[in-house]
Amino acid sequence: MSTKHSKAAEKFLKNKAQAQWHNETLWMVREKRDKISKEVPEWEQLRHKSQDIKRYTNSHLAELLVQFEENATKNGAIVHWAKDDEEYREIVYKILKNHKVERFIKSKSMLSEECGLNPFLIEKGIDVVESDLGERILQFMDLPPSHIVLPAIHIKREQVGEVFEEKLGTEKGNSDPTYLTHAARKSLRDNFLHAQAAMTGCNFAVASTGDVVVCTNEGNADMGTSCPTLNIAALGLEKIVPNLESLGVFTRLLARSATGQPITTYTSHYRNPRQGGEYHIIIVDNGRSELLADADHVDLLNCLRCGACMNTCPVYRRSGGYSYTYFIPGPIGVNLSMAKDPRKYSDNVSACSLCLSCSQVCPSRIDLGEQIYKWRQKLDSVGKASKEKKVISGGLKFVIERPKLFNFALKCAPIVNVTPRFMKYNGLNDWGKGRELPEFAKESFNTMWKKNKIQGEVKR
């Protein structure tokens, strides 16, 4: 019954101290979110507004995207449309090739992870530098992010110290975060000054003005786009918002939900190209438009990518981002992976205790946990239901449908209490791994009822 997730989680949990640190640190981020959200009495109103604006935009995407394109073009930007990941990669490469770009600087973009941009460009001979500190650390280590907002949350300071010593020549054995951060600042400053083109993701694309809004704490997107006059931004088409007024809602929710800050340090609005430069905006579909037709899961397109669902998830916190088979982990990742390809990613749906905490913290009120439950119900239809579980539920059905057999089985249950351990906890009992069976009562409720042993008032 073990899924790829549970096997990978087992590996993650072997380093007990690290696993405990991961769990506690993410919980601390969750607590910061709780504290700051409670300081805003209109918090729940904002979550409702966010959900309603997203539902409006996701049901009016065609007109809003065209409006965005018109306004962005009027502002002087060049707008591209990419059906899928391949077209997105080709568009970026063509722009860079036309301008003979060799040194390319990027700020964090989950879309570029989704579409495999970096390996593609590097193979073409372009020096791609990730400028977000966490992403830069991972780039040095040749690892993918394990969280969408805190990409290097699974890496210890000593590991960063070692890799910086090798790549940046920092002092041996110095793993002080301030020292290491400032070493990266110095090294990346050089990249910022000499890059020939810069690329950013996009948190919000404003239909009524053509603005691309990018939120960061480090200022890496801003530094990146400040020297090269060739700038590229790419967005999944659900990033569209109708107007600036709606940003009042989203900017109040995003950082509070993500890290417990009142707003990100930088909320930058890109409207016109740099003087004498070019501004390219790539609108990417890559399966999003098809999700619109799925009434159970269309709300996944409400996601602001804040990561709050990961920070609160008891399974994510105790299994780490790499335990999931999709590049986005946690509750939103489980759902997005199933929306992408249920046959390929079905291992992730077990990574959920159905506690629904994710649904409670989501700033856009996506019913994340409820949707995972729905995916589980569909597993059989895609041929991915667990065989063992099917046998168990088949057997259970057989017994429950036959009252005599059921009562007989109940009478026999206490025998399990005195059955030797080796017969109960062995390779055949997956459930018993890491769990203890409860003690079966000597008498069933049914028998007790019949013997009039159940006392107390019956309330009607």
Added chain:
Amino acid sequence: MSSRESILESIKKHTKAKHEMPSLEIINPLTYADNIQAFCDMEKIVGGTAHVLKQGEDIDQVIKTYFPDAKRIGSVLPFIKCATYNPNEVEKVQDLNGTDVAVVQGKIGVAENAAVWVSQELETYKAIYFIAEALVVLVDRNEIKTNMHEAYAWLEKHDYKFGAFISGPSKTADIEQALVFGAHGARQVLVILT
């Protein structure tokens, strides 16, 4: 069919239930007895410093007090006398690197998160907002909005090429969630309320 057309076609084909745009009116939002005080308190929380200019106090003097060792101070504002150079007059944008303090004019501030809106009107290079070791932003104390709703209502009426809400100094916690100021942008931010 172009990709543009096929994407729009696919959206139209797959869109089911239509939802209306909600009213964005917030009932009983968080307000402050004094927006200026709330802004100053919040600036401290986000890692910056707010200074309310007293009557007769000189801006240049204030900047010098906060940054006594600054050698290279850049500002396009003609009334900033302590500036040692004009960032619009550098030969190339890279020459802005090595600026100790940049002094710019902010348009509005926001009490709930200490963000100030800086938009590129006077400056040739937006780099100046990010590249300096310290950033000084001047904001009219009568232009402190309560929250982002008010800030965006103001922004709807104003044009810009590039603009940013900046809330405190550049920061990161990417190494073990330890907070460090000065990731890539300014290490220090001083907002002077004029």
